Amino acid sequence: MRFLPTDEQRAFARSLDAMLTAAGTPPAARAWAAGDPGPGLALWRRLGEAGVFALAVPEAYGGLGPRPVELAHAFVEAGRHAVPGPLVETVAAAALLAGLAERGGTGPANRFLPALASGGTTASLVLTGDGLALDPDVADVLFVVAGDELRIAPGHTGIRVSADPVRRLARPAPGGEPLATGPAVPASAARARRWALLATAAQSLGVGLALLGRTVAYAKQRTQFGAPIGSFQAVKHRLADTLLGLEFARPLLFGAALTFEEGDLAAAKAACGEAAHAAARTALRVHGAVGYTEEFDLSLWLRKARPLRDAWGTPSWCRARVLAELTATAGSRGTG
Amino acid sequence: MDLTPTADEERLRAEARAWLRAHVPAAPLPSLETAEGFAAHRAWEAELAAARWSVVSWPERYGGRDADVFGWLAFEEEYYAAGAPGRVSQNGIHLLAPTLLAHGTEEQRARVLPPMAAGETVWAQAWSEPEAGSDLASLTSRAVRTDGGWLLSGQKTWSSRAAFADRAFGIFRTDPAPVAGGRPHRGLTYLMFDLRAPGVTVRPIGRLDGKPAFAELFLDEVFVPDADVIGEPGQGWEIAMSATGDERGLTLRSPGRFLAAADRLVRLWRTHGDPADSALRDRVADAVIGARAYRLFTAAAASRSAAGAELGAGSSLTKVFWSRLDLALHETALDLLGPEGELADSAWAEGHVFSLAGPIYAGTNEIQRDIIAERLLGLPKGRR
Ligand SMILES: Cc1cc2nc3c(=O)[nH]c(=O)nc-3n(C[C@H](O)[C@H](O)[C@H](O)COP(=O)(O)OP(=O)(O)OC[C@H]3O[C@@H](n4cnc5c(N)ncnc54)[C@H](O)[C@@H]3O)c2cc1C
Numbered sequence: 001m002r003f004l005p006t007d008e009q010r011a012f013a014r015s016l017d018a019m020l021t022a023a024g025t026p027p028a029a030r031a032w033a034a035g036d037p038g039p040g041l042a043l044w045r046r047l048g049e050a051g052v053f054a055l056a057v058p059e060a061y062g063g064l065g066p067r068p069v070e071l072a073h074a075f076v077e078a079g080r081h082a083v084p085g086p087l088v089e090t091v092a093a094a095a096l097l098a099g100l101a102e103r104g105g106t107g108p109a110n111r112f113l114p115a116l117a118s119g120g121t122t123a124s125l126v127l128t129g130d131g132l133a134l135d136p137d138v139a140d141v142l143f144v145v146a147g148d149e150l151r152i153a154p155g156h157t158g159i160r161v162s163a164d165p166v167r168r169l170a171r172p173a174p175g176g177e178p179l180a181t182g183p184a185v186p187a188s189a190a191r192a193r194r195w196a197l198l199a200t201a202a203q204s205l206g207v208g209l210a211l212l213g214r215t216v217a218y219a220k221q222r223t224q225f226g227a228p229i230g231s232f233q234a235v236k237h238r239l240a241d242t243l244l245g246l247e248f249a250r251p252l253l254f255g256a257a258l259t260f261e262e263g264d265l266a267a268a269k270a271a272c273g274e275a276a277h278a279a280a281r282t283a284l285r286v287h288g289a290v291g292y293t294e295e296f297d298l299s300l301w302l303r304k305a306r307p308l309r310d311a312w313g314t315p316s317w318c319r320a321r322v323l324a325e326l327t328a329t330a331g332s333r334g335t336g
Numbered sequence: 337m338d339l340t341p342t343a344d345e346e347r348l349r350a351e352a353r354a355w356l357r358a359h360v361p362a363a364p365l366p367s368l369e370t371a372e373g374f375a376a377h378r379a380w381e382a383e384l385a386a387a388r389w390s391v392v393s394w395p396e397r398y399g400g401r402d403a404d405v406f407g408w409l410a411f412e413e414e415y416y417a418a419g420a421p422g423r424v425s426q427n428g429i430h431l432l433a434p435t436l437l438a439h440g441t442e443e444q445r446a447r448v449l450p451p452m453a454a455g456e457t458v459w460a461q462a463w464s465e466p467e468a469g470s471d472l473a474s475l476t477s478r479a480v481r482t483d484g485g486w487l488l489s490g491q492k493t494w495s496s497r498a499a500f501a502d503r504a505f506g507i508f509r510t511d512p513a514p515v516a517g518g519r520p521h522r523g524l525t526y527l528m529f530d531l532r533a534p535g536v537t538v539r540p541i542g543r544l545d546g547k548p549a550f551a552e553l554f555l556d557e558v559f560v561p562d563a564d565v566i567g568e569p570g571q572g573w574e575i576a577m578s579a580t581g582d583e584r585g586l587t588l589r590s591p592g593r594f595l596a597a598a599d600r601l602v603r604l605w606r607t608h609g610d611p612a613d614s615a616l617r618d619r620v621a622d623a624v625i626g627a628r629a630y631r632l633f634t635a636a637a638a639s640r641s642a643a644g645a646e647l648g649a650g651s652s653l654t655k656v657f658w659s660r661l662d663l664a665l666h667e668t669a670l671d672l673l674g675p676e677g678e679l680a681d682s683a684w685a686e687g688h689v690f691s692l693a694g695p696i697y698a699g700t701n702e703i704q705r706d707i708i709a710e711r712l713l714g715l716p717k718g719r720r
Contacts, residue, residue: 001345001406003635004643005337069337216713231718233702236709243708244653251632252625258339267625316614319621326602326624 003251005073013073016050020081026297032084033165037138040084041122047074047083048119056091056195058098061113066098068257071195072202076253079206079276079308082300084166086124086135088203088312090116092196093123093143096150099188100180108150108179112141125196126153127189132160132169134311143179144172145189150180164303190262196312197265201253201272204308208246208276211283211301215239219286229286238282245275263325270318273309280305339635341410348392348403349410355387356418365421367686369547374458374500377424381455389415391429391453394437398445399453405638412592417599427496428452428459430587432505435526435579439567448528460498460531462506462553463576465491470703472507473520473573477555479508479527485561486510488529491554496697498551499540503530507572524572528564535559545680545689588698589658591631597665597687598627601672604684608672619668626661633657649711652704659694659701666691 005013023046028039047053055071057063065071071091078087094116101109115121124139126132129146133156136142142153153172160169216239219230229235249271256264280302284291291298309315341349365380366373384390385399393408394400403411423429433452436445451457468475477490488508498504511523531538535558540548567575605620633654641647666688670677679685695701709715 001339001341001635002639002642003337003339003632004639009337216715219715227718228716230709230715233706233718236713236715236718237702237705239713239715240656240705240708243713244656247653248626248629248633248657251636252629254337255339255628255632258337264628267628270621271625271629316618319618319625320614322621322624323602323605323617327606 003254005069005254009070009073012070013077016047016052016074016077017080019046019050020077020083025081025083026300029082029084029166029300032138033168037085037135041138043083044085044087044122045119047078047087050074052078053090053094053119054117056094056098057113057117058101061098061101061109061117063094063098063113063117066095068195068198068260069254072198072253072257075199075202076206076209079203079208079304080210082166082207082210082304086122086139088196088199089125089134089139090121090123091199092192092312093125093141095195096125096143096145096188096192099191100150100184103184103187105180105184125192126172127193130171133172135168136170136172137168142172144176145185145192148182148185149178150185150188151175152177152179162307164307166300166304167307193312194260194262194265197262197269197318198253198257198260200308200312201249201256201265201269204269204272204276204305205246205249205253207301207304207308208242208249208272208279211276211279211298211305212239212242212246214298214301215242215279215283215286222288235286238286242275242279242282245271245278249275261325263322266313266318266321266325269313270315270322273318274315276305277309339632341406345406345410348401348407349414352389352392352411352414353418355389356414356420359383359387360418360420364419364683367547368422368424368497369543369549371500374424374497377421378455378458380421381423381425385454390425390455391433391449394433394449394453398449405641406635408587409590409592409634409638412590413595414592416590416592416596419596424497425452425455425458426588427461428457431461431579432459432528434587435505435566435575438578439526439575443563444566457503458497458501460495460501460504460551462492462495462498462504462529464494466493469494470700473524475507475509475524477506477508478512479510479525479560481510482559485559486525486527486565488527488535488555488558488560491552493552494541494550494697495553496550498531498538498553499548501531503528504553505529505566507576510569510572521573523570524576525569526566526572526575527560528566529555529558529560533558543689544692545686589654589662591627591634594627594630594658594661594665597662598624601665601669604669604672608674616668616671619664619671623661623665623668626657626664630657630661649707652699652707653712655698656695656701656704656708659691659698662687662691662694 028043032040051064052074054064055067056065097109097113121140123141124133124136125143127145133142136156137159144151144153154176155173156170162169219235220228222229252268252271256268290296365376368374368377388401391400392403392411396402465475479486479488505528507524507526510525535556537554539552541550543549601623669684
């Protein structure tokens with residue numbers, strides 16, 4: 001057992017971090033929120049070149065995958081840098097099509113997977129018929145699963161504002177081109193959900209780490225009562241608890257990437273989501289009023305923490321899955 | 337990055353499982369915080385030791401199996417999953433033994449470790465004093481030089497299991513001068529002493545449920561031979577601190593305990609849970625998630641340590657996490673039991689009382705948070 005990232009995994013994460021730092025993601029996120037996806041899509045292409053989207057796509061379709069551990073590393077970086085766009089949805093859509101191909105439906109995989117893997121195509125995805133789709137106005141294609149049918153939505157309702165303005169939401173329009181029907185669809189959708197849980201959990205962890213890092217830096221530099229606020233115990237202890245939450249969520253994330261079982265993924269999602277949400281509350285408090293402003297970049301991560309916590313499985317849904325999985329395996333494991 | 341156990345770990349795990357299945361007492365032993373339970377637990381330690389299961393990570397010559405940390409973790413998972421008794425020798429095994437292995441003499445190891453492994457000598461930790469708890473370095477008990485050794489005087493308190501234990505280890509002031517000079521960490525010496533030696537008075541203290549789980553020690557010129565000084569006189573603080581990492585970190589509370597407890601909690605939830613009560617259900621799930629997180633965090637820490645890294649202040653993260661998890665697990669269990677949770681003679685009730693102390697002993701969680709903030713986050717030192 002060596003439950004630590006390999007040198008290659010570390011180097012991959014470091015190179016993404018360096019690339020995103022150099023690119024300067026906050027302006028791209030702000031432009032995305034304002035309806036100009038250009039800079040965000042430029043980032044998208046660079047992530048594609050780095051192989052990020054290929055990690056969920058099998059080699060037969062131009063991918064490098066499946067590689068959940070590497071994907072988790074990549075999405076931690078995407079979260080840390082607040083990269084805009086339907087990143088999770090694109091990965092989940094790719095997993096959905098790969099699942100269909102495994103079950104004999106290779107048509108949609110041949111048609112979409114190579115471009116999804118390279119980052120040339122962006123996708124959004126809804127697994128519950130009329131659920132809210134992320135960024136359907138920007139995505140090249142909006143996949144919709146309803147029951148045992150997969151189709152391409154012909155359009156969507158008007159964009160609605162999210163608590164995180166960088167996330168733009170709308171419902172898919174009815175009808176559209178059918179891509180597949182039958183039991184392979186829900187089975188592949190379940191697989192897509194696993195990738196979505198993993199990627200969202202990783203993104204949450206990254207958001208939490210960014211919030212903590214920025215808040216620690218601020219607490220060292222902001223002075224009140226003649227001392228840095230980070231020397232006050234009430235501040236210290238909140239930040240210590242934030243680190244605790246994130247550091248115990250991290251191994252759940254990578255453990256789930258290894259087992260890829262739904263209960264483990266749900267546990268990781270709940271823990272990463274809650275830890276990042278708590279990090280956001282602490283970050284806001286420790287920054288005082290400046291943290292409550294839109295113009296300060298901290299707001300990009302602050303507003304993302306809660307939507308990510310709830311997307312693709314609320315904490316309560318995740319917890320129910322954890323227990324359901326135990327019940328399902330209790331007989332075979334003999335632990336009763 | 338992988339979680340696959342090695343063949344050696346698997347072999348150790350299978351062997352432990354088979355032995356435990358055949359030997360774990362069918363009915364739980366009486367509480368080890370009572371005279372009767374203490375005796376029963378001592379006998380269990382002897383049985384474990386006879387089969388070389390009491391200290392699997394120690395060298396074979398002292399009664400261990402030379403298992404590495406992954407082997408030890410696997411053993412602990414099997415141990416607690418089998419419902420085996422709590423360890424009456426834990427303070428000696430997890431606090432004194434690592435110190436002796438790192439800083440003791442070969443003579444001390446050969447003399448002290450085998451009877452500790454067999455439960456023949458049960459050790460108590462004598463660090464805290466009435467006026468020196470969190471601020472441990474302010475302790476005032478003294479050791480004064482005498483012919484061939486030292487004379488201990490002063491008062492220690494909150495010494496777990498000292499009411500029934502045989503010997504104790506602790507730090508004493510051998511050079512009183514530094515107190516005035518404001519460098520309280522200097523001039524301390526780490527010593528072992530006999531709880532039945534002339535000059536020692538042990539006063540048992542009842543904990544919240546009345547059981548004499550710890551004791552006060554009054555020391556009046558208690559003789560300790562030079563052979564029982566650990567390391568060099570004056571180096572007591574450094575030597576003692578190298579063990580607190582173990583206490584808070586990997587070894588004192590293995591993930592196996594919490595995995596087994598979470599398993600029992602899920603079973604309790606299935607029999608006692610109200611399916612409509614999703615708030616309680618979420619807490620059960622959180623306990624499961626927490627135990628899993630702790631197991632994986634430990635696997636990562638063990639991997640780092642196997643690769644040569646020091647645990648350092650990271651052990652403070654561990655300590656706060658397991659103490660909170662233990663408390664949450666037991667509070668949830670009592671809530672599932674409802675009004676029956678009030679009954680004091682259940683395993684959950686006993687565990688609950690014990691879990692209440694987790695945020696206090698081994699360095700309070702407030703002190704651990706200071707360490708996390710200053711050493712892991714690099715925040716400035718402040719007024720304490
Ligand atoms: C069940 C149990 C078993 C124990 N077993 C042993 C044993 O075997 N051997 C042994 O030597 N000791 C043992 N102890 C003692 C334990 O180590 C001490 O209780 C602990 O270090 C705290 O010291 P104190 O009780 O004097 O509390 P204090 O230090 O007086 O603290 C009281 C409160 O003030 C807070 N506080 C103190 N200083 C600060 C600060 N700077 N910043 C913020 N908050 C602060 C503490 O966190 C705590 O909440 C045991 C305690 C318990 C409860």
